[in-house]
Amino acid sequence: MRLNTRSISLEVKPSHEDKLVRLLVDLRGGRSVGREGEPGHYPDILARLPTCHFLSICMVESSDYDPLLVIEANFDGPEGPFWAQLQAVLGEALREALRCCKRPLDDTAELYDLVTAHRSRRDPAPFLERHVMRPKAFFHGNRGLPRERILAEKALAEAVEQRLHDGGGAWNGKSSEDVRLALRSQLMPRFEWLGQKPAARIPLGESLLDWAKLAAVLFLVLHLALVPGAILAALLGNTALGVLLALVAVPVWLFFTRYRRPAGDVGTSSSNTLLSLARTNAFKIIGALAVLFLLSWPVSASVNLVAKDMAWPEAWQASARQLAWGIVWLVAVLVPAALIWMRYLERHDSSQDGPVTDPVALRQMREMEDWIPQNHMVSVVSLRPQIPRRAMSYIGTPLIHLALRAAVRDGYLGSMRTIHCAQWAFVNNGSRLLFLSNYDLSWESYFDDFIEKAHEGVTAVWCGSVGFPPVTMIIEDGAAHGRAFKNWARHSMSPTRFWVSAYPTLTVDQIERNNRIANGLCAASLPPAAARQWADDL
């Protein structure tokens, strides 16, 4: 079952802000029965939302927009049943929350009226569903593990722990495989599923699809990027084209080398990452361009065939030449030119060095944090207005998503693995970027991880946001400015009002550990080395 990550954002009537906050706070206060203050313990909700991993309901405040009601849900399997379950548990509270929202101006207005009417009994779920957003990018730390499996493997790991404890020194002198086999047979009656082969976390089909999607989008984008060079090649002869290229490329590159370095004291130790990334991956890039050439060939040959009325052999030849020039122009001119444009913007960006976080909001955020090993955050930032920036955000974010989806299979972003479920979505008609995350350990350590282990990616995602610390070449500096980035991020956040986690005591790493233990126990036999490695996790 696939883990779905969704959110809903609705504008709140300013007059109803306090009422909504009270409603959400009551929702939490009236339910949490865990450790004092533990926001993650909601037995009734967890039992009645059997597929839910994380659920949050917040009100996002900011000084230049009316507040937003944001509902975040991460759940296994199809959506319809999930919203029905949510309605069954929180229905009347949801209706009341909707009453605090503005009446939409689109074609859901009628439904809004019916759901929020005085003493209405109309189900709120269909209205909510009309406003559900698919995130532009999302990330799952324990990909391919449904909630049921996470909980079952937790129970198993605990049972293993108990057995080992009861066993005392009885294991001395045994081999890891002996221990494993003994545990397996002892636990089999309670965990019958140990007899089955564990389901693949990411089925082959899904993997292939991930790569196919990424390849398709990349092909589309790059293929379009070849067009300018190809058109020039169709118009001019090789010599003329060569001269033109030299005339354009040389100044562009000169300009680029001057411009690419961080300006002023913006630089951090991470400078030159983009270029060195390009350099270390040169073979991959060349390979990709070769594939691009091969794939584009038939396309442009057919275009030549139809548009220019050529014969096949002629068309193949002509298009090969055009494509080759297209690639040369892309690499020699278009990419550096685009980067210069980006650099131009970056050098003129305003970064907010002293963002003010509302002290009352900050106190409330802190108050909700660090009761359990997991935490939650919601942040909304405005997007910078320039066209290439917006284009980067709108196209880049999904592209980053596709790339992460295809390439990251083990939950590691860079070398950090503390994110259970995170998502990015555009709200307020695409003018703001919403970020929701359910992560491990403290907010400080989460952001230190971002800064220390994944700042390039984080910078790429957020560099188009108003006030973000100064960036160089899309991925450099930016989030590497530790405290500036943290201050900026804090100021974009709102207190989490209501938040439920289905496994509040488990970190991403521990879930993976439990999974390794379980998978190991499922095997009928393991070679000694594998068994020893398996035993390391106990």
Add this chain to the structure above:
Amino acid sequence: MGGRPVSDKNLDGSSWKLAKSHAHEVQGMVVSGFSHLPISQTLLLQFKWPGTAHGGKWLQKLEKVAPVTPADGKQDSSVSLGITATGLRKMGVGEEILAGFSQPFREGMFQTDRMRRLNDRVGKDWSECVIKGGPLWSANTPFDHAGDGSGQLANLPRRDSIEVETELTVHAILIIHCKEAPEAAAWAQRTADVLKQCDVDVVRAKETTLGFDGEGMVREHYGFVDGLSQPIPWDEKAVHDAPPEPDPVNGIALGDVLLGHVDGHHEVTKGPLVERQGKGLADPDDKEGLDLLFNGTYLVVRELRQDVAGFWKSAKRIARSMGPDPKTGRPFGEDWVGERVIGRSMAGDVLRPGGVLKRKDPAVPDNDFLYFDDDRAGLGCPLGSHIRRGNPRDGLATKPSQTKSLLASSNRHRIIRRARKFGPYIEDRMVDDGVERGLMFGVINADIERQFEFVQQTWMMSPSFRTLFDETDPLLGPKSHFSMGAEPVRRRVTVHNHTRLAGGDYFFMPSLPAIEWLSRL
């Protein structure tokens, strides 16, 4: 002393020195553990004058009896000074100036959310890691209500208590380092008398010592060699004779221990700029203005009481409960257990599978080791041992490709430890003599949240450190499990708490120019 204690290479930080231009401004304690001054007096001060004005006078008096010593060379005695946020306020530092200090410092160690993070108090109860009845002393910083007029905060369902007050209020800490005990005691007395004249009381005084053993090693009360591992600050300009690159294992940015220099996150902390001759903020362009934080740092102090007999008796119980060592057939000793708790042998060498790490220098245990290649699974040095939690080095990596970035990232959370003992060594570690003893644990760091608090919260006290579960630091944490790597499966035992917090807070360690400025308030 012909045979100088070998371990003081690190203690003294003689592996790094500040460049001249900075050395005379920075307090000596930042760069040195004063191994040549093993005896010290730690005085906790409370300002008793009424109101919050003219609070600089005591510093002028102090200058006469116990001037704070800079880091520009070895001296026969040394004085270090730290002031709490409530202390600064009492001295008359304006709120607009205080706003330029870091938040944890302004809020104090016993702010309610902070106590939860440090695991000192969760909800309404003190944790087991705090002495009965709660800590004795702190800065008693009032709770910051964030000027909430909306009532939003007041309406929250509250599950903790926000006002915590300790019996003693501490506004400043003064540490006098000497060679001999009588000298230190007399000097402390003299200082106290002088301070008394300007309404400053010494509310708590402790003789604190390094205490070398016969081999020139510093041993803390449980008997372990301490002070072996320290970070080595590096800065191209501000460090004297800086090597071209930071130390590959222990190198950190100077800005992580000294404010106003480039830190691990590539930033330079700017403090409030004050008028050299006045009391208020200076024009931001004033070339003569003084950056109050520049060349200062933050000092975290935690007075930790140690129940030595409790620790060793419990170690013995654990050793017995494990049965004989399958390799030797002999029972495990309590030393064996204690060594796993720390992660180093009694001699100070880090544990490795089947023994300890071979020394490069036969006189001193190595400290430039890593974990990933040689002891990834913790078969030697347990994954949750005190030194692995305190500084995981590259050991949090799960794949070879991560080791570099994880070492770098764990070095962003390093702290300089300046701990000294109080109370006498115990006669027989198995017999409780009822005497109070422990560690006056001090940490020098520039970003309290990213360094001390991170270490305490995310590494030491986290029940989810790495893939461990339900266990915290076996030396500092509450009663919990403790796993020790072994074949075929790890041994997991229950450890109890024997180290308890008796007081503490966050202090600002001003630069000498800043002290001078403060003295004119």
Add this chain to the structure above:
Amino acid sequence: MTRTGAPILRNRTGKLKQWVMNRVRAALPGLFAAFRRLWPIAKIGSVHVVTLHDDVREVLLTDKAFKVPYAKKLVVLMEGHEAFIGMQDTDAYRSQLGRLESLARPEDMDWLADATEQRAEAIVAASGGRLEVVDTLFRTVTFDILEDYFGVTKPEIGDMRIWSTRMFEYQFLGSDESLYEEIEWMAPALLRHIEDIIEKRRASGDFSQKDLLGRALALQQQGEKGWDDLFIRTMLSALVIGGPPQPPMVLPQALEQLLRRPDALASAQKAAREPDEALTFGHIFEALRFDPISPILPREATCDCVIAQGTKRSHKVAKGDKVLAAIQSAMSDPRRIPSPGSFIPTRQPHEYLHFGLGLHECFGRHINRAMFPAICAPLLRRKNLRRAKRPAGKLAYEGFFPASLTVVFDKD
């Protein structure tokens, strides 16, 4: 075989008609799936068939616009008096229901379950490994236990099971001439019988709190308002007609569904042996999702109104039109029910509409909740439970009513 020998169900449906009815019943899931997809709110003449989960909920929850059509016939059965089953949401309705609800107590459910299980166990144990369940087990136990609980003893002449089953059929299912003829004498007979019981009970001075009648009479004795004989009589009669005929309908259907699914049967048996009462119930309830008490609940529009307003399928209904809320379809609607084709005994309560929803949600739902697992558990615990050889081992119907199903199992 019945105790009196007289058949309880009417044998009027011709072979062919019964065959067609059974086929239709079997085809319903597919039909509903097609409707949901192609024609979610179907209008056939003045009848509207509502098949989507959301819309079925909306119809049932909007009781003001869509009223229950039971009042007319009910008045016949009650000799002109109103009973809550057929009423609109008025003060009178709330008062009736409130009084009735005050009689049944949560703590009753425990002993109801115990008594039911004992009775069922005795029957199963006596069967010797071969048992016709519809009548011998389900109907017998239900009537015996509920008569006790209501305080309505068996009549000396006549058979309560026939009376109430017949009246139930008239009220909710058919209305042919011969049925009406029977009703004409049965309805007064039942009322007289209950009046008689009330009279005798009062005379005996036995106001024990064990049964509903005793509790009602005690309240009457204390001078509480609204507890006159007429009210007590009408309520008891409504309970007797509306209640006991239903378990012998649904439980055989549930068992039939389990017998068709060996895995589900095995896990139901495991739950019964555990004994995990809640999980046993979960199996029965889930089995019923595939063949519920009725595929639809009928309603009648009280005004011109709109179903699914504000959506693309917004659908107008004229005053007086019939609206059929297809609960069977709603309980298999994949848009709201996770994996509707799978047998999942641990589903969420809101996924089931067996007891209806909203104003007229089944009064006996708590009683059923207690009794269903208790009746079935003794049988489910038997080893090697399976169908008898056909035809006896196949659930047979008389019209809408399950008539017989024989199972066999190992004698320990």
